[in-house]
Amino acid sequence: MATIGDVARLAGVSRSTVSYALSGKRAISDQARARVEAAVAELGYTPNAGARALATSQTMVIGLLAEFLEDEFAPAMLQYIQGVSNTAHELGYDILLVTEAEGTRGLKRITDSRMVDGVVLLNVAEDDGRLPVLRAAPQPGALVGLPGDCTGVDVFDLDFEETGRHMLEHLARLGHRELILVSQPEHVELRGGAYVWRLRNAAARAAQARGITLHAVSGASRQPDIGRDLHAALDAHPGATGLILNNEAAAAALPSVMHERGLAAPRDLSVVGRYSAEFASTFSLPYSSVESAPDRLGRMAVRQLVRRIEGEITPDDPYVVRFVSPELVDRGSTGAPPAG
Amino acid sequence: MATIGDVARLAGVSRSTVSYALSGKRAISDQARARVEAAVAELGYTPNAGARALATSQTMVIGLLAEFLEDEFAPAMLQYIQGVSNTAHELGYDILLVTEAEGTRGLKRITDSRMVDGVVLLNVAEDDGRLPVLRAAPQPGALVGLPGDCTGVDVFDLDFEETGRHMLEHLARLGHRELILVSQPEHVELRGGAYVWRLRNAAARAAQARGITLHAVSGASRQPDIGRDLHAALDAHPGATGLILNNEAAAAALPSVMHERGLAAPRDLSVVGRYSAEFASTFSLPYSSVESAPDRLGRMAVRQLVRRIEGEITPDDPYVVRFVSPELVDRGSTGAPPAG
DNA sequence: CTGAAAGCGCTTACAG
DNA sequence: CTGAAAGCGCTTACAG
Structure with a gap:
């Protein structure tokens, strides 16, 4: 590969002139610039990133x-x-x-x-x-x-707290009185996934303030376990009319689960998730969701x-x-x- | 940050000795090695990657x-x-x-x-x-x-050719006489996704050799288009008893499509895809598949x-x-x- | 077994 | 407007 020295030699200028011509950090005569540019083009010169990093303390x-x-x-x-x-x-x-x-x-x-x-x-x-x-x-x-x-x-x-409150209040306003919140697996929370409890606690507070029953459960992050978890949650709380999902795997698995149970949203069950539009599109998820952005x-x-x-x-x-x-x-x- | 010079000074040796002590590229007295190691530990020294790259022409x-x-x-x-x-x-x-x-x-x-x-x-x-x-x-x-x-x-x-042949012959052996192959979108193929036609042509040749009818269609790579494409393909070829999928999005969308049509695999339709076990697990796909590895x-x-x-x-x-x-x-x- | 020195390819004060 | 030179922080022949 060509170095800055090769360019300087071919252009008939010093290495500093080449450097400055390329960086524009000091004025260069039109003639020098032209010769440098021609030499750069002819040699296909690109500065060596390691050398530049060493000289500037910037790696980009x-x-x-x-x-x-x-x-x-x-x-x-x-x-x-x-x-x-x-x-x-x-x-x-x-x-x-x-x-x-x-x-x-x-x-x-x-x-x-x-x-x-x-x-x-x-x-x-x-x-x-x-x-x-x-x-x-x-x-x-x-x-x-x-x-x-x-x-x-x-x-x-x-803002996971605001998210939890928002999801709960959205369903509350529609008249729901008993809801299930499906969170991430427990070990995600134990490992320190604070967003799990931030959302859950905010939802729970909002539920309490409105006299709504909120069943908070955790669900697996993989198939097929999450499917079983969803079935179990729906079995355990037959009175629930709405589902809040803070678990991408749960959202991806829910369509099959609802098919299997003969449920349709929002006819039998209202569902709201927390995932991106891109995710919804990729997995063809038909549920309203808070954009995770x-x-x-x-x-x-x-x-x-x-x-x-x-x-x-x-x-x-x-x-x-x-x-x-x-x-x-x-x-x-x-x-x-x-x-x- | 500490440099190799700092380490050398603290250890009371030359910079080359530090370098060699660290790389092991030449013999070092136990005493020198111990002092270098102590100095490295005390200063928390790590070689500068840019400087090393410049000296060795290797960036790792x-x-x-x-x-x-x-x-x-x-x-x-x-x-x-x-x-x-x-x-x-x-x-x-x-x-x-x-x-x-x-x-x-x-x-x-x-x-x-x-x-x-x-x-x-x-x-x-x-x-x-x-x-x-x-x-x-x-x-x-x-x-x-x-x-x-x-x-x-x-x-x-x-080996996409072998894959196409293998998928077709697997279904042929089970007695299927009319099959649909869902490939990637046409523009993927036009852009140069050779694996699309490599698999398809091999499957078509194997079909011909065995007197099997193979309907090759292309499907979108996104929801919800791919769902529509699958419905259309099944509508167009009601006699087909097997589906070969060379399209991940199609595999992810098929469970809903089959639910919507009241179809079960393999009872009504045999299905074989081409995707990884990891992918199958993530999307909870119940279909046999050639591992894409x-x-x-x-x-x-x-x-x-x-x-x-x-x-x-x-x-x-x-x-x-x-x-x-x-x-x-x-x-x-x-x-x-x-x-x- | 060890050190002084050259060199990797840049950038940038310094001097003119 | 330009060049000679120092310096970035390493590695590695070279010499002892």
Whole structure:
């Protein structure tokens, strides 16, 4: 490969002139510029990223930590990755994807070795082990998901409390008095998936305030277990007229379950989920849902991260915790409870 | 961050001694090694990846080109990414993920700038525009998907011809005489998805040899269009007793379609698909399927790529085109055609 | 067994 | 407007 020295020689100028001609960081005579450009074109010159990183302390790479946990619903993760990756590319950054099961080690490796200018953490837990590593790192970090302690990082998440309240009140207004909430598996919650209880507690409070019975159950994140869980929940609470789903796998499995039980929404059962429009389309889900906005959250996280990387915001500027408000996309799966 | 110079100073040795102590590339006295190790621990030293890359011409990063095309079924792509990423990490490499719509530009950027030691291309088309770029690059490349011209790259793919033949003969042996094959959308094929016609032509030849009627149709890759396409195909060919699916979206949509038509497999219709066990589980698909082996293909591609990167194989060694043989996973969705 | 030094390919003050 | 040179943080022949 051609180096900047080759270009300089061919153009008959110094290496610094080539560098400045390419970066535009100082004025260059038209003649010099033309000769540099011709030489660059002739040699097919592209600066060596490693050398540039060494000289500038900037890699133009963002680390993306996405753990594919055995017990989580992988397709839901994909949209966050796409949102982050697309936005990063738009802003001139490449993505170093770390999917190791032990995210802490991967995070330490890419920050310590200066492979990245900043980091986006997906799927953040209440007491996420990666956060101490991130705080100790010299690079800034942005999270998708709300941890217990937000110091030193920018945080973006769906407002799960508002989501829980909103879903419950939507069904309450339609006249439902007994509802089932299907959450994520218990181990997701135990591992620190705070959004599970944030949504549930908010829904429970709203239910209590309105005198509504809310049966909170947890469901598996995989087939076929989640199907069994749904049947069990419906068997256990025959009086329930509405279903709230905070579990993507449950949403994907519900159509078969309802077919099997001869139920139609909203005729026999009102259903409202929490997943993205993209997800609804992929899985052909006919239920109204609160948009989880994965692409938007990924985009917000990267934008803020790049502002920090490029010094537009400094560590002295306050770190943000930004919630996306729930928006209910109506797909006609909720209505008045069946008479009687 | 601490540099190698800081470590050397603290340990009271030269920088080369630190480097050699860490790499093990030359003998070191026990005393020196102990002092270096202590200094490394005290300073929390990790070599700077950019500096090392500059000195060694090795980045320990593999580029992964995965385009998320608007008209493709994204969840199917995820498993290839996981296979590639996990294998790369196991072998000591990180992954630079490029998802730009214009893959050619991204590929040129990461190879020209030497950000990567090698490249894996996913979703390779018959006449893939990225291949000329890859062949011109100094880094080796491995493909998942068979292009028209395999020169200069290692290629891994499911044996789609054998798959088509196998699926057809499986149903033929059970006594079926009229079958429908649902392929990918036409534009996937036009864009160069050779696997579509490779499977179809092989199935058609096998059908002809056995005097079986095979209706080849194409189906959308999204909901709800694919549901309509399936209904239309079943309406158009009421005599068909078996369905062959070479379209993930069709497989995901078929349970609803069959419910709507009151059909059960294999009682009314025998069904065989082509997708991974992981996919079957995620979407709760009850159909027997030929395993598409995304994790295995990703793993094979990375293994071979790393062999080339590390010089275990050179450009003089022949490039391989390796097909994974189809294996039918029986989920009980095929049987004898309904009597009459 | 060890150190001083060259070199990887850039960027950017410094001097003119 | 331009060039010579220092420096980024490593690795690795070279010399002892």
